[in-house]
Amino acid sequence: MPLSKLSVWEGSVDLYNIELEEALGIILKSSNPIKKVEEVNLMQTLGRVIAEDFYAPMDNPPFDRSPLDGFAIRAEDSFYASDENPLSFEVIDTVYAGMPSSKNIGSFQAIRIMTGGKMPSGSNTVIRIEDCEVSHDRVVIKDRLKTYQNYCFQGEDIKKGKLLINKGTKLSAIDLGVLGSMGQKTVKVIGKPQIGILVTGDEIIDYSSELIDGKIYDTNGIMLGSRLKELGLEYKMIKPREDNVKAIAQGILDNIDDLDLIITTGGVSVGDRDLMDDVVKEINAKQLFWRLNFKPGSPAMYSVINDKGILSLSGNPFAALATFELMARPLIANISGDSTIKTKRVRGKILKDFNKKSPNRRFIRGIYQEGEIDLPEGGHSSGMLLSMRNCNALIDIEAGNTGIKKGEEVEIILL
């Protein structure tokens, strides 16, 4: 989206301390679904978003076939068969599945046929093997069969031209099976979102290094990168040479052309070393909002440069994770066209008292199962990531809430 289109927010919206829903509105309005379409080998399309409606290119089954093991005959030859009037047919060939017969069935001729075998020319029914008396090259029939009894028609499962998979579907294993059964060799899919992660903070060092006095190991880069992988996405780690405004700005500028979105962590508070505000100004990105009316992660910031979003999250790991779930997932769903990346809201009964007051709106972690939500050991009190380990949900608690009693219904975001 050209920057000029964003002018509606200038002045008319207070960019500071906005509500989550307003932030999401801004994020979604300013982000662009990927238009690039790639044609890739069928076997590489699992989890990709199909770019076009897929219509069956052929009938399935691709020929008339037998649903059972028996003898293909002309039904009219059996019309006078009965226990009192057994009729004998000449067996002129055998059809296995995948090995059709070139012979034509004439009057009182039969071809032995297996399940899935192509119906021989001239035949219009199959008598099951259990109902026949078979000798060397003859078969005796005592039943009257109807025309097209025990007979599968070409296209019975899927008719050529039928809409099978809608544009925008994230392709599943079953979809790949369906596409494969149609002999589809390649599939047109939406380009994968290219997402960069940039961790700021002088105190942060990489897990692969030795710890230095006063430093801590990175959590956010590993966690958010792995979270993207869990969602079926890829990412690129952006590593500025130094932790200062110019180097971080350069890191963004060097990568932004190849990326659809950059997620940063840290540097969004207001201390001396909180650099993101300066970084955004340094690269002339348009800062659409800064600070949100909820916890955790309220210092988050969102900026746009060359139509690409820069979502800047708090450096606190739990806050970074929570705001990733609340904001990055809807954003990436929009960019990728993959609606399964969105989080889902449900309501459910809380299984424990939550006795804290919430002067501001806040999201606390929970463990959701079948309409009920539990709070983890250690509760919500700590900003620690560790207590998020077994959680699969956030509870959305409105500002002014004075406490929640066990059994009350709460608003839940499933992660």
Added chain:
Amino acid sequence: MPLSKLSVWEGSVDLYNIELEEALGIILKSSNPIKKVEEVNLMQTLGRVIAEDFYAPMDNPPFDRSPLDGFAIRAEDSFYASDENPLSFEVIDTVYAGMPSSKNIGSFQAIRIMTGGKMPSGSNTVIRIEDCEVSHDRVVIKDRLKTYQNYCFQGEDIKKGKLLINKGTKLSAIDLGVLGSMGQKTVKVIGKPQIGILVTGDEIIDYSSELIDGKIYDTNGIMLGSRLKELGLEYKMIKPREDNVKAIAQGILDNIDDLDLIITTGGVSVGDRDLMDDVVKEINAKQLFWRLNFKPGSPAMYSVINDKGILSLSGNPFAALATFELMARPLIANISGDSTIKTKRVRGKILKDFNKKSPNRRFIRGIYQEGEIDLPEGGHSSGMLLSMRNCNALIDIEAGNTGIKKGEEVEIILL
């Protein structure tokens, strides 16, 4: 498991037409959890099963640090501070996060400190910057601070030696974040299950080929392979040179040493070309059961050779998928130690009438959401894979059921 241990089933169990639960009991008893442990780089461990309890190798934070931006001082120096008695401190240094000071704080000295910065030697509290009057190299304090007020202790979040992640956990993004924050460079994980897929059937050709008269494209290989990928697993496609007993047997023997499990499709009925029974005999595998008391997929067979399972499923794609979910998933969960691969049973209200009689137990497809289950368009009637596309559940209908009314509770297996 040595073949001799299987002798309990010989003669004492009817191997034919058994119940699902009996089949699962046999499968689980005869399959072996992988014992191999690999030490892999942290960044390669997402979704892997950790082989050992993980205890914190260090404190987090690894040093005492400041929770806010302000001035580190000796609390005792502030004990007589008040609005009437402002006290002046000499600012002797600045500590940024990641950049500790080498200086020691003496009486009425202060060090400016940022959030996350290491507490300087001699200090035991931080006064927040908003509460100070700052001039060039001095800071004036009017508040009395307590010892260790505004002070984060080393190990406050995680104490060295604490059990953080239990053995057998499938590692999530959060787990990787936690391991990374502990500077863990490699992690011991259980070896990945090696699973082979072998599609039988003369009539089946690969999606990448041109269609030949009487043949159909493979669905099962692509679908089951992709399903394994969806579950975070890898697979190897076994392609026998020809579709006959000797070639299929050879295909199994050539690969079984490198695999933990082989899943085959097709050839389990009783026609001339249903080869799996002969294949199993050819390779001297022990056939633990054949045919199940439910639909779809009742012809399934399970055999064991050299402690490795061969799970042989029907060639019908929907039947293959259903029995994969019902039997292969619990089996792979057992082999891999990854309990998340198991399917889950719940109960829920059915949203449509299901008017068919079920003389035998059967599993029909459904769309489950929040305690309710819908039946897909086109219902259960067809064995077609296509109508499974949007389904996420199977409904378990007991033998003798005469129909289910809308609103009744049913037994559901979530896929």
